Amino acid sequence: MKNFRMSVVGLLGVTLLVTGFTGVQTAAAHEAPQGGKAPLRALAERADLRIGTAVDMAALGEDTTYRRTTGREFNSVTAENVMKWEVVEPARGTYDWSGADALVRFARDRGQVVRGHTLVWHSQLPGWLTAGVADGSIGAGELRGILRKHVTTEVKRYKGRIQQWDVVNEVFEEDGSLRNSIWLQKLGPSYIADAFRWAHAADPKAKLFLNDYNVEGVNAKSTAYYELAKRLRAEDVPVQGFGIQGHLAIQYGFPGDVAGNLARFERLGMQTAFTEVDVRMILPADAEKLATQATYFRGLLDACLGARSCKSFTVWGFTDKYSWVPGVFAGQGAATLLGEDFGRKPAYGAVREGLAEGR
Numbered sequence: 573m574k575n576f577r578m579s580v581v582g583l584l585g586v587t588l589l590v591t592g593f594t595g596v597q598t599a600a601a602h603e604a605p606q607g608g609k610a611p612l613r614a615l616a617e618r619a620d621l622r623i624g625t626a627v628d629m630a631a632l633g634e635d636t637t638y639r640r641t642t643g644r645e646f647n648s649v650t651a652e653n654v655m656k657w658e659v660v661e662p663a664r665g666t667y668d669w670s671g672a673d674a675l676v677r678f679a680r681d682r683g684q685v686v687r688g689h690t691l692v693w694h695s696q697l698p699g700w701l702t703a704g705v706a707d708g709s710i711g712a713g714e715l716r717g718i719l720r721k722h723v724t725t726e727v728k729r730y731k732g733r734i735q736q737w738d739v740v741n742e743v744f745e746e747d748g749s750l751r752n753s754i755w756l757q758k759l760g761p762s763y764i765a766d767a768f769r770w771a772h773a774a775d776p777k778a779k780l781f782l783n784d785y786n787v788e789g790v791n792a793k794s795t796a797y798y799e800l801a802k803r804l805r806a807e808d809v810p811v812q813g814f815g816i817q818g819h820l821a822i823q824y825g826f827p828g829d830v831a832g833n834l835a836r837f838e839r840l841g842m843q844t845a846f847t848e849v850d851v852r853m854i855l856p857a858d859a860e861k862l863a864t865q866a867t868y869f870r871g872l873l874d875a876c877l878g879a880r881s882c883k884s885f886t887v888w889g890f891t892d893k894y895s896w897v898p899g900v901f902a903g904q905g906a907a908t909l910l911g912e913d914f915g916r917k918p919a920y921g922a923v924r925e926g927l928a929e930g931r
């Protein structure tokens with residue numbers, strides 16, 4: 573187990589210039605991440621790992637440094653928003669695949685794989701759907717047909733071009749009970765197995781994942797996933813992977829027994845992946861917090877590299893410039909590998925070193 577083997581002292585040795593309340597400026601701003609040594613993806617390939625990032629399509633379109641870095645550093649991409657239901661079917665029967673198509677093309681041109689995110693979720697549903705369920709104009713029978721059509725249509729469209737799909741996202745509460753979403757309320761728990769079967773029928777080669785946050789270590793929620801996965805697989809439901817989002821915060825400590833958690837899913841014959849890693853902190857950032865953050869990134873990466881089942885490690889954005897964190901957690905941020913100016917933070921060095929050391 574290689575967790576935390578990088579020394580904090582070593583991290584503090586990285587020259588930093590921390591400025592401002594909202595973000596981090598880095599000394600390496602002008603040379604990184606274009607200059608110097610091999611990019612993350614080159615190191616990851618040697619370690620038999622896909623290193624990925626969530627992609628903000630607006631940033632990809634208008635920020636050339638963002639675009640160049642996405643192509644240079646990563647060999648896997650995930651749509652941060654453009655494959656979600658509210659984006660792809662804003663009006664019933666009217667589809668907008670422009671963002672998703674653009675990402676899949678971008679990836680193909682750069683030899684990257686794509687993680688599909690996400691088919692069944694309680695959030696970012698289109699207004700026509702939630703309104704129809706709320707006013708009773710869409711009943712349970714119709715809702716099941718709508719969900720089946722959504723899953724089938726989206727998976728078929730990208731058949732052969734998506735390596736891993738997050739089929740159901742965030743279906744459990746923290747205590748391990750099923751989330752009281754419209755899916756559970758109207759369709760009952762069988763919607764989960766149905767979604768996997770529909771996705772598998774649409775693209776038999778894509779690896780199909782469960783995905784959630786706060787399931788890094790062994791706890792009530794991750795145990796609920798373990799029991800669910802065991803049951804589904806015993807029933808021959810095509811679920812092949814467990815996705816651990818990895819949204820951490822240094823003020824809450826590093827999760828317990830990540831390696832043990834990965835190992836139990838591996839024993840079920842499943843793949844595992846870290847799918848949305850970022851590590852936020854209470855602002856302002858300082859050298860000590862950034863050093864701690866680096867050990868958290870490294871801890872998750874080492875857990876992945878230490879597990880045969882874990883071949884994909886994705887960060888939820890790579891620059892603080894476009895991170896979702898400050899918009900949702902007031903007073904928190906600096907959660908990614910690069911500063912707002914794209915300069916490398918200690919976390920970048922930690923991930924780089926971890927990849928270079930390999931499995």
Ligand code: G3I
Pocket residue numbers: 652653695696785817848896
């Ligand atoms: O695109 C619209 C824009 O047209 C509109 O003017 C603007 C006004 O609010 O909203 C824009 O949409 C926003 C979208 O991000 C794109 O920027 C949504 O409001 C905003 O809610 C949405 O937030 C996303 C969030 O999921 C939604 O729940 C974040 O970017 C995204 O990082 C986040 O990702 C989730 C994963 O999918 C699942 N796991 C947790 C993770 C973090 O919350």
